[in-house]
Amino acid sequence: MSSVPHSAAHSGYISMATAIDRYFIVSLYLLVLMGFGTLAGTGSLDLATVLLVGGALAFRGYLLTKRQNFGIPERWTTPLTILYFVFYASDYFLLSRSFLTATVHLVLFAVVIRMFSLRRERDYTMLAVLAFLMVLASAVLTVDSVFLFFFAAFLLTAVATFVLMEMRRSARSAQIQARHSNDPQEHRHLAFSLARLAPALVVMTLLGATVVFFLLPRISAGYLGSYSFGTDLSTGFSDRVQLGRIGQIQQSNEVVMHIQIDGDPQGRYDLYWRGIALGEFDGSSWSSPREQYLLGRRIDGSFAVPAFGTGLTTAYAAQSSLLVHQPSRMVHYRVLMEPIGTNVFFLAPWARSVSGAYRMLSSDSGAAVYNLDNQHPITRYEANSDISAPSPTELRAAQQDYPAQLTAVYLRLPELDPRIPKLASQIAGSASNNYDKAVRVESYLKTHFGYTLQLPQAPVKDPLADFLFERKKGHCEYFSSSMAVMLRSLGIPSRVVNGFRSDEFNDLTENYVVRAKDAHSWVEAYFPGYGWVHFDPTPAGSAGIPQGWGRVMLYLDAASSFWREWVISYDSAHQSVLGQEALGGSRRLWERSREWTRSRYVSMLDWLRHRLGQVEHSPGRWGGIVLGILALFAVLGNAGRISRVIRAWHLRAYPEQSPELAATMWYQRMARSLARRGLRKSTAQTPEEFIRVIGDEQLRQRVAQFTEAYELARFGNSPDDARRLSELYEEVASETKR
DSSP states (O other): OOOOOHHHHHHTOOOHHHHHHHHHHHHHHHHHHHHHHHHHTTTOSOHHHHHHHHHHHHHHHHHHHHTOOOOOOHHHHHHHHHHHHHHHHHIIIIISOOHHHHHHHHHHHHHHHHHTOOOSHHHHHHHHHHHHHHHHHHHHHOOOTHHHHHHHHHHHHHHHHHHHHHHHHHHHHOSSOOOOOSOTTHHHHHHHHHHHHHHHHHHHHHHHHHHHHHHSOOOOOOTTGGGOOOOOOOOOOOSSEEOSOOSBOOOOOOEEEEEEETTOSSOOOOOEEEEEEEOEEOSSEEEOOOOOEEOOBOTTSOEEOOTTOSSOOHHHHHHHHTOOOOOOOEEEEEEEEOOOSOOBOOBOSSEEEEESSOSOEEEOTTOOEEEOOTTSOSOEEEEEEEOOOOOHHHHHTOOOOOOHHHHHHHSOOOOOOTHHHHHHHHHHTTOOSHHHHHHHHHHHHHHHSEEOSBOOSSOOSOHHHHIIIIIOEEOHHHHHHHHHHHHHHTTOOEEEEEEEEOOOEETTTTEEEEEGGGEEEEEEEEETTTEEEEEOOOOOOOOOSOHHHHHHHHHHHHHHHHHIIIIITOOHHHHHHHHHHHHHHHHHHHHHHHHHHHHHHHHHHHHHHHHHHHHHHOHHHHHHHHHHHHHHHHHHHTHHHHHHHHHHHHHHHOGGGSHHHHHHHHHHHHHHHHHHHTOOOOTTOOHHHHHHTOOOHHHHHHHHHHHHHHHHHHHHOOHHHHHHHHHHHHHHHHHHTO
16 A cells, blocks of 8 residues: 655545555455355354454454554465365365365465455455355355345445456556645545446446346256255254154244245135155154155156055055045146255145156155155246045045055054043044044044143153143144044044145235245045045144234245246246246237327327317317417427527626626627628637737727627626627627728
């Protein structure tokens, strides 16, 4: 940084070169700070890294505020860099065991070293590049829409930094030094100009980048996606149920899915989104069958999903094929799913087909659908489901003969506390059919037990018996497990299903919003001829988000949904849809414009016909109107000339109000008057030079007197001389006529 002269320093003067240097150093520091803030905002950095690098940045900021300097000696930077490359290998193979994590640590180390060893111009450039690398790493580590705001702030700082970098380079390489202004606030004018310029450049850059982003042909290669942590996972759903854990369940409001159902702008559906069916119970945990079978593709590219699972024996398959025919209620929906660390698709019962950018899907006997394409994790998919359900009357009339394979799995029970089957029999009472028995068990659990997220404080031997006979409160896994076990003890095949249930609907995007806290467990019971029917024994939970904040959250969710759908997941299919929408929209706009023009043309013809009829009945009146309109057009066409005439008259009448303008007008009139006599004043002549070329002595004196008054009025702003110009002009004009 260049030094300020002694006298200038005492007077508070800051030269422009010094101001540019200072602004550049501060802007570069803010650029690095913004890059690190973007990276830390992903939540992927460990606490030690955040504290160490954050502390170094804070210390650098403190030095800048005090205008002090602290630098690492140049002889230390190379050994430190070599030592860190050794640590980088250890970090990659032993500590983080991740290429991306180790590389991010390397970049942050380089940022800290470079920040305290700025000596050459390339050091400043390198630090700016490292700040960009931090933002690039952030783009790989997060898909959150908050990144857009961080990136916009980084871009604003980057524009200011590189503008100042170029100004600094040009000032230092200039052969001729600029003349300094005497304005002591000159550097503040520079800051204000930069503050106006940078946002304008950022807006233009973002607009241009947006156009390029949406128009550039898309290739969904995912080159950097394979390095993503995958730690930005939302919790809630699990592929198993484990009873008897201690502590307290921590709920999360993180969004895990957005679901849009065709033809549902008001959110009138209340659906369960099935994930996985758990049929094997060992007394404390539920698990799913291990066998999975590949799903076949249809002609349209979608995967066909069997109604009640795959891998069935002949008897079970025959039973499923003999289901009572019911009118179907097919719904088509699209799901945009956040990374939650599972390869299970969440589908409304009962799914008939699934489609998406996936090469291989499978299913199991519980009708769960899995993604076997490791290169394409679940993000966006579409599905068709039949949500029709048999009526209670039909279920009461259902038979009670079950296939052997079904009972072998879904009636199997471990050794139970004898009080559990006894309680089930008491609840079923005199019910004569399996449906009424299931409804009574469901109602009993809903009305006699409480809902809580607080788990037992100490391990218990039999968590199910403890829930039913001791605590009498728990969460959905205890309710669903209790009902499934009691139904099995009554001879009704049943299983626990894990998935989601949410009634939160965003009318701005027409999407159902499913959060991690909406993870849920319920029960499915089998009825011959009708298949699996769901029951939910869990009582209703607490209220949702207060209404005051609800609308704000919906707007934030709409922005996040747009970001995920049209930025993160933007691919060739989205581009094709966007192109078709743009083409259709332009065609509709053209049709509306043409129709509007045609209607206006017809209206104008009708108006003209009506007016022609009026003219025929009263030609004198309409003749006057036409003449008035022509006169108005004549006045408007000569508005400039009329305005000049009025202004000239005003200057002649009141020259003292505008002495400078009056002097100019009278001098031009005097010059035209002399030109008519043959004395033309060239543009290169001054008034004094023009006087000397006038041969007539008397005229020359008159022009000299006029010129003296003109100069006093024109350059001295003298009202008295401006008033004399009209008289002096008349004297000059009278001399020219002799």
